[in-house]
Amino acid sequence: MKTLGVLLKTEWQSSFCAVFLLWFTASPLFAQGSPFGFADDFARRGFIQTSPLVTSFAIAGSLSNATMEASEPGIEGVSSGQTVWGTWTAPSNGIVALSAESLTFSPLITIYTGNELANLSLFSSNNYLICYEDEDCGCHWRERQQISFHVTGGQAYQVCVDSAVITDASIQFQVPPAGGFSPWGPVFTTNVPAGGDFILYWQFTAAPHNDDFSNPQRLSGSRISLLASNAGGTKEPGEPDHLGNPGGSSVWYSWTAPASGRVTLSTNEIPPYAPPSSYGEGSEGTTTGLPTCGDEIDQNPPPVFYPIFAAYTGTAVDALTPADNLLMSLDAYPNAVEFDAVKGDIYHIAFDGNQGTTGEIPLYLALTAPASNDSFNRRIQLRGLSVVAKGYNAGAVYQSGAPRVAGSTGKTAWWSWTAPVSGPVSLDLTGSDYAFPVAVFTGSSISNLQTIVEGAGGLSFNAKRGLTYQIAVSDDNGLTGKIVLALVCPR
Numbered sequence: 001m002k003t004l005g006v007l008l009k010t011e012w013q014s015s016f017c018a019v020f021l022l023w024f025t026a027s028p029l030f031a032q033g034s035p036f037g038f039a040d041d042f043a044r045r046g047f048i049q050t051s052p053l054v055t056s057f058a059i060a061g062s063l064s065n066a067t068m069e070a071s072e073p074g075i076e077g078v079s080s081g082q083t084v085w086g087t088w089t090a091p092s093n094g095i096v097a098l099s100a101e102s103l104t105f106s107p108l109i110t111i112y113t114g115n116e117l118a119n120l121s122l123f124s125s126n127n128y129l130i131c132y133e134d135e136d137c138g139c140h141w142r143e144r145q146q147i148s149f150h151v152t153g154g155q156a157y158q159v160c161v162d163s164a165v166i167t168d169a170s171i172q173f174q175v176p177p178a179g180g181f182s183p184w185g186p187v188f189t190t191n192v193p194a195g196g197d198f199i200l201y202w203q204f205t206a207a208p209h210n211d212d213f214s215n216p217q218r219l220s221g222s223r224i225s226l227l228a229s230n231a232g233g234t235k236e237p238g239e240p241d242h243l244g245n246p247g248g249s250s251v252w253y254s255w256t257a258p259a260s261g262r263v264t265l266s267t268n269e270i271p272p273y274a275p276p277s278s279y280g281e282g283s284e285g286t287t288t289g290l291p292t293c294g295d296e297i298d299q300n301p302p303p304v305f306y307p308i309f310a311a312y313t314g315t316a317v318d319a320l321t322p323a324d325n326l327l328m329s330l331d332a333y334p335n336a337v338e339f340d341a342v343k344g345d346i347y348h349i350a351f352d353g354n355q356g357t358t359g360e361i362p363l364y365l366a367l368t369a370p371a372s373n374d375s376f377n378r379r380i381q382l383r384g385l386s387v388v389a390k391g392y393n394a395g396a397v398y399q400s401g402a403p404r405v406a407g408s409t410g411k412t413a414w415w416s417w418t419a420p421v422s423g424p425v426s427l428d429l430t431g432s433d434y435a436f437p438v439a440v441f442t443g444s445s446i447s448n449l450q451t452i453v454e455g456a457g458g459l460s461f462n463a464k465r466g467l468t469y470q471i472a473v474s475d476d477n478g479l480t481g482k483i484v485l486a487l488v489c490p491r
Contacts, residue, residue, distance in 0.1 A: 040066050042069060045086050047087060048086045055205070055206075058201045062196065063196060066084050067081070073122070075122075078164055085160055087156055088156070091206070092206045093151065093232075095249065097146060097202075098147055099145050099200075101198065101201070103196070103197070105163045105194070106164045106166060106193070107162070107164070108125070108164035109143075111125065112160065129299040132169055132296060133295050134186070150248060163193055165192050166191045166193070167188060170186070170293055171292050184291050210252050211234055213239070213316075216254040217252070217253050218255075222367040226363050227363070228361055230249045230250065230359070233249035239318070243337070246356070247354070249357065252349070255349060260341060261340075261369040263366065263368075264337070265364070266333045266337075269366070275371070280383060305359045306335050307353065307359070309325070309335070309337040310325045323339035323347065328479065329479070373414050374396040374399075376399060377446075379416045379470065389484075393475055393480045403441070403449055405474045408436075409475055409478050411475035411480055413483060415470075417468070419464060422464050425463045426486075426489075427458055427486070427487055428457075428485075430458070435456050435458075436474060437454065437476065438455055438456070438459055439451060439453065441469070471485070
């Protein structure tokens with residue numbers, strides 16, 4: 001007979017003081033399963049019960065006198081065979097986080113799917129591989145304090161708690177073999193601790209209302225901010241890997257573009273771009289000691305959370321067309337993505353976490369319409385010997401017939417400058433968001449432009465007094481943003 005306990009905490013309780021403990025005795029008389037907790041035999045495994053009001057709880061159990069059945073699965077080299085079993089059925093889609101504590105052993109938590117002991121499938125486990133810095137000391141298994149895994153509503157999950165085998169390595173003095181030269185070498189120690197009492201902490205986060213593509217949260221406007229969370233989010237069958245990341249905890253938003261332009265999705269606000277402007281001057285113008293195995297290196301560390309954003313068009317989660325989702329490479333806006341939107345089109349926006357991780361973040365959506373000088377016919381006139389022009393190419397589109405500057409897709413802002421003197425001229429884009437491709441042309445119409453010079457982030461050329469030069473600053477392989485263009489020529 002084993003004494004077990006269940007500690008329940010309802011989500012409306014605000015402190016650890018508001019908890020209650022239910023103690024009971026799990027008896028072999030419960031042939032089809034104990035009402036709560038764990039049992040030694042799989043057939044008598046206890047039911048781990050949850051309800052909409054109970055999202056986190058703790059189960060107290062024991063491995064004392066626990067045994068392994070003949071057809072019971074295990075992890076070779078890790079499972080000691082002191083196992084107890086419980087079963088839990090997910091009330092809905094969501095994520096479970098499990099952790100275990102024990103004063104006498106390192107609990108091995110293994111989750112299986114299937115309902116027969118002989119055909120269980122390994123689903124998740126808290127064991128992971130570490131390798132010592134000194135490769136002679138090899139690699140060995142350890143147990144994480146916490147694991148998390150996605151669950152499907154109505155699916156039964158079999159929970160096994162075991163006492164993990166612990167193998168350690170150390171460099172120790174040894175008598176060298178005949179002809180040997182090093183008295184130091186690795187020594188391995190294996191320990192199988194007797195299983196004792198443990199507490200399993202369980203937290204279930206149900207999938208949010210906008211977990212499915214078919215039920216998104218609807219957004220409206222050209223500048224939007226909200227607090228977003230993908231806690232409990234899951235991945236649907238056929239759902240794409242957003243930005244190539246496997247993800248696994250996505251939630252969905254739906255947005256209809258009120259105008260055409262460039263859209264950014266970011267975790268901090270990108271201020272509106274100032275209208276194009278210019279100003280200028282001129283009338284025209286090591287340690288020592290005993291050898292050791294070294295540090296342990298985690299061979300599969302838990303992924304770090306960061307948000308993944310992606311936008312799509314389409315009507316089904318398994319038949320989506322990605323927008324031109326481009327990761328911005330600005331330090332001020334980590335993980336930000338930009339894409340082009342067309343007025344009236346509906347965009348499906350996914351927020352996922354790196355490799356399925358979850359978090360709560362501020363989400364900003366900003367739509368930028370094209371600047372006034374986004375086409376050749378609306379180019380801005382620059383005057384003077386030393387001029388600084390400011391603007392942006394966000395929202396710009398390729399103008400049919402315009403020359404494409406190398407390294408760009410044709411999203412261009414245009415300026416025009418007539419040289420007041422002859423001599424060398426420099427164009428510098430320092431201060432812009434990117435080292436944008438820039439080109440200088442001669443010609444008075446989009447169809448007869450002649451390239452003088454091209455560059456990235458800046459360039460120089462020899463100007464001829466009285467000749468008008470057309471200046472194009474384009475996107476950096478699709479990336480757009482703020483432009484600061486400095487033109488300098490000698491007096």
